[in-house]
Amino acid sequence: MSAVQVEVEQLVDIEIQLLLEGMFRYYGFDFRNYAPASIKRRIHESMREEGSETVSAFQDKVLHDAACLERFLNRLSVNVTAMFRDPSFYLTFRTKVVPLLRTYPFVRIWHAGCSTGEEVYSMAILLLEEGLYERCRIYATDISAEVLRTAKEGIFPLASMQEYTANYLHAGGRHSFSDYYTAHYDNVIFDTALKRNLIFSEHNLVTDSSFNEFHVILCRNVMIYFNKALQARVHSLIYESLTMFGVLGLGNKESLKFTPREESYDELDPRDRLYRKVR
Amino acid sequence: MSSPQLIVVGTSAGGLAAMQVLLPGLSEMFNCPIVIAQHRGKEQGSGLSQFLQKSCRLPIVEPEDKAPIEAGRVYLAPGDYHLLVEKGHFALSTDAPVWYARPSINVLFESAADAYAETAVGVILSGANGDGARGLAAIKARGGTAIVEEPATAAYRAMPEAALQATTVDRVLPLAEIPSFLNMLCQSSERGVR
Numbered sequence: 396m397s398a399v400q401v402e403v404e405q406l407v408d409i410e411i412q413l414l415l416e417g418m419f420r421y422y423g424f425d426f427r428n429y430a431p432a433s434i435k436r437r438i439h440e441s442m443r444e445e446g447s448e449t450v451s452a453f454q455d456k457v458l459h460d461a462a463c464l465e466r467f468l469n470r471l472s473v474n475v476t477a478m479f480r481d482p483s484f485y486l487t488f489r490t491k492v493v494p495l496l497r498t499y500p501f502v503r504i505w506h507a508g509c510s511t512g513e514e515v516y517s518m519a520i521l522l523l524e525e526g527l528y529e530r531c532r533i534y535a536t537d538i539s540a541e542v543l544r545t546a547k548e549g550i551f552p553l554a555s556m557q558e559y560t561a562n563y564l565h566a567g568g569r570h571s572f573s574d575y576y577t578a579h580y581d582n583v584i585f586d587t588a589l590k591r592n593l594i595f596s597e598h599n600l601v602t603d604s605s606f607n608e609f610h611v612i613l614c615r616n617v618m619i620y621f622n623k624a625l626q627a628r629v630h631s632l633i634y635e636s637l638t639m640f641g642v643l644g645l646g647n648k649e650s651l652k653f654t655p656r657e658e659s660y661d662e663l664d665p666r667d668r669l670y671r672k673v674r
Numbered sequence: 675m676s677s678p679q680l681i682v683v684g685t686s687a688g689g690l691a692a693m694q695v696l697l698p699g700l701s702e703m704f705n706c707p708i709v710i711a712q713h714r715g716k717e718q719g720s721g722l723s724q725f726l727q728k729s730c731r732l733p734i735v736e737p738e739d740k741a742p743i744e745a746g747r748v749y750l751a752p753g754d755y756h757l758l759v760e761k762g763h764f765a766l767s768t769d770a771p772v773w774y775a776r777p778s779i780n781v782l783f784e785s786a787a788d789a790y791a792e793t794a795v796g797v798i799l800s801g802a803n804g805d806g807a808r809g810l811a812a813i814k815a816r817g818g819t820a821i822v823e824e825p826a827t828a829a830y831r832a833m834p835e836a837a838l839q840a841t842t843v844d845r846v847l848p849l850a851e852i853p854s855f856l857n858m859l860c861q862s863s864e865r866g867v868r
Contacts, residue, residue, distance in 0.1 A: 436767075
């Protein structure tokens with residue numbers, strides 16, 4: 396490789412560090428401990444979208460143009476998910492977690508990093524079918540106001556419903572999935588009854604602290620975007636926010652194995668990444 | 675040619691058959707990690723890796739987030755995630771599909787170019803779209819090695835052809851000759867021969 400090429404790549408890495416440092420110092424958004432490979436990819440995608448030739452030019456826009464910042468934050472926080480993503484997770488939740496929840500008079504669930512809300516509505520449907528919804532509150536949080544707006548609306552593309560219906564059935568769904576929504580042109584809107592006990596709010600896992608004690612915390616495919624040090628921090632936050640014998644649900648390819656909190660949990664189901672806080 | 679520290683392989687349509695030629699041909703002494711992005715459905719579970727394991731002497735693993743990258747293993751990108759590499763370990767993402775694919779070949783290859791530079795080797799096999807071309811060009815741009823299956827003998831030639839158009843490659847080989855070439859690349863690095 397030519398020396399010039401090495402220097403260009405090093406320069407890009409320096410520029411990315413400066414961009415992230417600037418965002419933290421000026422706005423308080425701390426992406427400095429995000430996993431480098433995926434944040435670099437997202438920065439380059441945003442640069443293409445904004446027509447910026449260099450990271451430095453992009454930094455100029457992010458620091459001076461609030462709309463550009465919002466678009467960038469949106470890209471950094473969108474986790475492209477589906478309703479009942481990994482159906483077996485929801486099936487196992489029904490068989491192994493729901494019986495535990497029945498023993499509580501009131502259940503607080505925290506869905507951390509809920510993105511556009513597909514998985515929040517999935518959980519609401521599951522709890523409704525299990526007769527638990529009335530005693531549950533789901534606190535769904537994300538760093539981005541933009542994705543939360545979508546999540547609150549509960550409006551999703553009609554074109555996705557075929558896939559979601561299949562997922563719903565594989566997840567142990569007991570009704571007709573279309574009972575839960577009304578189609579309107581190219582979109583569907585989910586039943587307002589599902590929203591009654593949902594509370595959407597902004598929360599930053601990186602810089603904010605615990606805000607309640609929960610019986611269930613779902614944080615699926617969120618920490619894959621963090622480096623190991625930040626994962627450790629968020630695992631401490633989750634641990635502190637979980638009641639004793641509370642349940643933690645992670646994404647399909649995430650595990651406690653590479654984290655310092657491994658010893659604090661028992662596996663409820665190793666394949667579907669459900670853990671129970673035991674010490 | 676620098677001694678390879680990471681080999682990335684991309685394939686789509688025709689990939690399953692191609693894997694069954696590539697994997698059995700790899701020496702059990704193979705001392706370099708191989709990471710495969712094959713376009714696949716969203717289904718989870720280890721069915722595909724178990725199937726491929728039957729024809730491979732090296733252990734096949736679908737990596738978890740932050741799992742270390744170890745020599746002598748074949749890693750298969752899990753369904754419905756992008757698989758990226760950082761120096762020494764994996765990183766997953768659920769960003770939007772690229773070329774309708776998640777896992778995407780470009781995403782894996784571009785991260786390999788970034789983290790492994792001249793020690794990365796990219797291999798493009800049979801496929802019916804242009805995914806992987808940009809990623810292979812990225813590997814070349816950082817001084818790595820590019821290998822493309824001979825389009826004339828590929829089950830689907832669009833993906834190898836797109837790769838050949840995107841960059842200047844080091845070798846264009848019939849599928850059957852690719853495993854022995856990879857064995858040679860890794861053995862020569864073992865003996866310190868360049």
